[in-house]
Amino acid sequence: MPDIQTQNDLYLIVDEFYKKLLSDERISYIFTDVVKIKIEEHLPILVTFWSQGILGTGGYTKNLTQIHLDINEKEYLSPELFTIWLSHFNNSVDENFKGQKAEQIKTQALSIATVMQIKISQKKS
Ligand code: HEM
Structure with a gap:
């Protein structure tokens, strides 16, 4: 199995990932009802975001934690x-890629998710 190398590889991951999210009714309502995402606009943003973190390209400038704190308000x-x-997310990576970057993207996702959850729990108290 190859490692992640290009933006096309990242596109494949986020495409598969959103198929999983949207077909899981435990979480899909966030993307269809709470925030109505337009998938064809959303996926390229996700590719830019992960490309910055994993492939070292630039281009993502928004405050991702704040975006999720805003969703959490709703x-x-x-x-x-x-x-x-x-x-x-981890399954979408593991089903397609193996290697250092594949490990790196899962580690980054976990650390960002951890920061988001800490900020969310601070809001509650
Ligand atoms: C419970 C977990 C999560 C849910 C339900 C969720 C949901 C969402 C939703 C609904 C949006 C669209 C927001 C909008 O367009 O206004 C979004 C955007 C995004 N999410 Fe998440 N998210 C979660 C966790 C994460 C994590 C852990 C990461 C990164 C590791 C992440 C990365 C992104 C990115 C890159 C965007 C695009 C933001 C932009 O438009 O600039 N999400 N998320």
Whole structure:
């Protein structure tokens, strides 16, 4: 199995990942009802984001944690939702890629998810 090398590889991951998220009713409502994402606009943003982190390209400038704190204001992003999100993400990577970058992207996702959850729990108290 190859490692992640190009933006096309990242596109494949986020495409598979969103198929999993949208077909899982435990989490899909966040993307269809709470925030109505346009998938054809959303996926290129995700590729730019991960390309910055994994391939060292630039181009993503928004405050990702704040975007998720705003979603959390509309609908609580519970630890269970983060667990579901991470498991679909990790599976989308593992089903297609193996290697250093594949490990790196999963580690980054986990650390970003951890920061988001800490910020969310600080909001609650
Ligand atoms: C419970 C877990 C999560 C849920 C339900 C969730 C949901 C969402 C939703 C609904 C959007 C669209 C926001 C909008 O367009 O206004 C979004 C955007 C995004 N999410 Fe998440 N997210 C979660 C966790 C994460 C994590 C852990 C990461 C990164 C590791 C991440 C990365 C992104 C990125 C890169 C965007 C695009 C932001 C932009 O438009 O600039 N998400 N997320």
